[in-house]
Amino acid sequence: MLRPRAAQARAEIETLEAQLAAAKAKLRAAGKGEAPAPVKAAPSTQDTARYGCPDCDKMFDSPQGRGAHRNKAHGFRRHAS
Ligand SMILES: [Zn+2]
Numbered sequence: 001m002l003r004p005r006a007a008q009a010r011a012e013i014e015t016l017e018a019q020l021a022a023a024k025a026k027l028r029a030a031g032k033g034e035a036p037a038p039v040k041a042a043p044s045t046q047d048t049a050r051y052g053c054p055d056c057d058k059m060f061d062s063p064q065g066r067g068a069h070r071n072k073a074h075g076f077r078r079h080a081s
Contacts, residue, residue, distance in 0.1 A: 050059045051066040055074045060066040 050061065051063050052059050053066055053070055053073075055070060058066075058069060058073075060069060
């Protein structure tokens with residue numbers, strides 16, 4: 001059995017939840033409801049630059065990775081770029 005104050009608080013919560021739901025519906029209607037699809041950061045030419053292996057089509061995030069791959073996969077002596 002709820003005390004009157006608790007019942008009142010619960011009623012307030014329900015009201016707020018209803019308002020929240022209505023607000024969310026409005027946002028959705030406005031096309032902004034759901035979080036926008038995460039925009040992939042445009043590949044900056046610096047740390048996200050891709051290094052492709054010239055001997056195969058593998059891509060690497062760093063020249064070191066590519067060098068290690070080439071060395072291992074193609075027996076390439078470390079002499080990157
Ligand atoms: Zn390769």
